[in-house]
Amino acid sequence: MSSKIAVNKLPDQPGVYFFKRGREILYIGKATSLRDRVRSYFAKEIGETRGPKIEQMLALVTRVDYRATESVLEALILESNLIKEHQPIYNSREKDDKSFYYVLITKEVWPRVLLERGNDLAADKTLDGEIFGPYPHGSELKEALKIIRRIFPFRDKCAPESGRPCFNRQIGLCPGVCSGEITPANYAKIIRHLRLFFQGKKKALLALLQHEMKLAARKQNFEQAARLRNQIFALEHIQDVSLLKRTLRMSDMFLNMSDIRLEAYDVAHLSGKNTVGVMTVVTAGELDKASYRKFKLRGVAAEKSDDTANLREILERRFSHPEWPKPDLIIVDGGQAQINVATQVLALHKLKIPVIGVVKDDKHKAGHLLGRADLIRDYHREIILANAEAHRFAITYHRQLRGRMI
Numbered sequence: 001m002s003s004k005i006a007v008n009k010l011p012d013q014p015g016v017y018f019f020k021r022g023r024e025i026l027y028i029g030k031a032t033s034l035r036d037r038v039r040s041y042f043a044k045e046i047g048e049t050r051g052p053k054i055e056q057m058l059a060l061v062t063r064v065d066y067r068a069t070e071s072v073l074e075a076l077i078l079e080s081n082l083i084k085e086h087q088p089i090y091n092s093r094e095k096d097d098k099s100f101y102y103v104l105i106t107k108e109v110w111p112r113v114l115l116e117r118g119n120d121l122a123a124d125k126t127l128d129g130e131i132f133g134p135y136p137h138g139s140e141l142k143e144a145l146k147i148i149r150r151i152f153p154f155r156d157k158c159a160p161e162s163g164r165p166c167f168n169r170q171i172g173l174c175p176g177v178c179s180g181e182i183t184p185a186n187y188a189k190i191i192r193h194l195r196l197f198f199q200g201k202k203k204a205l206l207a208l209l210q211h212e213m214k215l216a217a218r219k220q221n222f223e224q225a226a227r228l229r230n231q232i233f234a235l236e237h238i239q240d241v242s243l244l245k246r247t248l249r250m251s252d253m254f255l256n257m258s259d260i261r262l263e264a265y266d267v268a269h270l271s272g273k274n275t276v277g278v279m280t281v282v283t284a285g286e287l288d289k290a291s292y293r294k295f296k297l298r299g300v301a302a303e304k305s306d307d308t309a310n311l312r313e314i315l316e317r318r319f320s321h322p323e324w325p326k327p328d329l330i331i332v333d334g335g336q337a338q339i340n341v342a343t344q345v346l347a348l349h350k351l352k353i354p355v356i357g358v359v360k361d362d363k364h365k366a367g368h369l370l371g372r373a374d375l376i377r378d379y380h381r382e383i384i385l386a387n388a389e390a391h392r393f394a395i396t397y398h399r400q401l402r403g404r405m406i
Contacts, residue, residue, distance in 0.1 A: 007042065007064070010035040014075045015068040016082060019061045019090070026057055027090035030079040030137075034066050057090050071238040073144050074202060080135045081200045091136075101141050102133035103198055109184060110160040110177050111191050115145060132198040139285035149173050151234045152193050193231075206235060260284065262379070263318075264331035264386035265342075267297070267310045268398035276401060277314035278394045281327075282386040291325075293318065294397050307334065308341050315345040329379065330355045331386045335370060358387040 010017075015034045019027040031037030041058060069075045083091050102121060106112045106129040114127070118134060121127055135141040150173070158166035158178035168174035169181075175190060176182045189212070196205040213228035262282040269275035275298075281291035295314050311332060318324070330346075330353055332338040339357045346353055356371035366384055369376045376383065 007035065007039045010038055010064070010066060011068055012036070013068050014070070014072045015066050016075055016078050018065040018067075019057060020063045020065060021060045022062060025086050025088045026060060027088050028079060028082050028086065030072075030075040032072055032075075034068065038064055038066075053090065073147055073238050074200075076135070076137065076140055076144050077198060078200050080133055083136070084134070100134040100136060101138045102131050102135070103141075103145070105130045105132075105191060105194065110155055110187060112156050113145075113149075113154040113191075113194060114156060115142065130195065137284055147238065148194070148197065151231055152190050152197070154190060154194060155187075202235065206232060209235070260328045260379070260382070261288075261325060262329045262331060262382055262386045263327040264333075264390035265311060265314055265318075266333045266387075266390035266394040267307050267314070268394035269297075274398055274401045275310060276394060276397050277310060278390055278397055279314070279318055280386055280390040280393050282382050282389070285382055285385075287385070287389055292393060293324075296401075308337050311338055312341050312345060315342055316348075319345065319349045319351070326351070327353060329353065329375060329383075331383055331390070332357050333360070333387060333390065335359045339370060356383055358383065364391075 012033050012035045014030075014032055016028060016030050017034055017038050018025050019029075029037070041054070067078065069078060100118055102116050102118060104112075104114045104116050104121065104127060106114065106127070108129075111129065116127065121131065153168075153173050153175045155174055155177040156168070158168065158174060160177050161180045162178050163180060165176070165179040166174055169176055169179055175187060177187060193205060193209070196202075196208065209228050209232050213225050213232065216222075216225040216228060260283070264280045264282070265277065266280075267275065267277050275296075277295040277297055279293040279295075281288040283291070295317055297310050297313055311334075330342055332342050332355060335357050339355050342355045346355070354372055354375055356369055356376060358369055359367045361367035366387060369380070369383060
């Protein structure tokens with residue numbers, strides 16, 4: 001289906017959308033609601049928060065096409081396959097960045113289904129098999145695999161035919177490769193089903209399951225026929241509530257062309273000596289170590305151990321780099337004073353980015369969070385992860401500098 005940016009005519013259902021310049025595909029994205037997601041790009045009130053890349057792309061868009069799906073899960077799979085097929089120019093990050101996730105079905109007698117980062121696949125030559133991806137949304141892919149595994153249980157880590165059921169077997173997520181409850185031929189059928197699913201061939205998969213169910217019934221293997229019937233029903237009524245909730249949170253709050261980027265900042269020193277600052281990054285719920293930055297602080301504030309002034313210097317130096325991707329959320333170590341400093345620096349750079357403060361308890365653990373309640377609720381795990389990593393990274397960098405001074 002297509003529309004010359006007639007956004008209100010887009011359906012209120014999951015799917016994949018295409019931003020086009022004529023017939024050229026500029027960008028492919030997925031949506032919980034095609035109408036709401038595409039409309040959000042053109043909303044006036046978010047103009048100040050768009051990055052230059054989005055502004056540049058929207059100036060070129062002449063039409064919007066879409067392909068509706070029956071579930072968010074199918075939209076996630078379809079988006080990956082279409083990005084791989086068309087390689088749109090504004091999906092270049094997804095295409096090139098080896099930190100994104102892939103699904104690997106290993107080439108073994110008892111194939112494993114694994115979730116791997118691109119750089120791990122490139123580095124580990126023992127990981128051989130069929131690869132699906134890249135998937136731009138790593139955290140959503142993890143949720144998707146949980147849903148898929150409930151329909152098609154598979155092996156990931158257990159030892160084949162060990163005679164002992166693994167934990168996943170006990171909860172129904174492994175078909176019994178470990179305990180010897182399934183033959184290689186029947187397990188191969190499960191792997192075939194998974195391949196079809198990750199290829200986005202749901203209709204072909206449903207037809208195959210229908211055929212296998214009728215064949216099992218004809219052979220009076222009613223237990224297997226019932227299992228296949230349940231799989232057909234599950235595929236036709238995918239319950240992707242967790243994916244739906246996460247996608248709604250992300251699309252409502254942030255209108256970026258990649259996953260949410262959180263930046264956390266921290267300072268480390270010893271009585272004002274060797275004062276350093278760091279920036280750590282969490283993207284799509286995962287540590288993005290390639291984007292970390294270190295700052296040596298040598299001003300008067302560093303000598304006096306003035307943490308708020310040190311934070312100001314770090315942020316001013318950070319935002320003097322317009323070539324670095326802008327964050328969607330900033331995490332500072334401290335309370336209202338640190339939040340105020342961050343807000344002042346952002347205002348000087350004419351940026352409107354939410355700031356969350358992490359107040360520590362007497363054991364230097366995250367006590368409570370200050371800032372917007374909805375962001376704290378929806379991104380609590382990511383905020384704590386980013387803050388803890390910033391603390392670790394700052395201490396490590398400080399110790400390295402101290403070691404050089406000795």
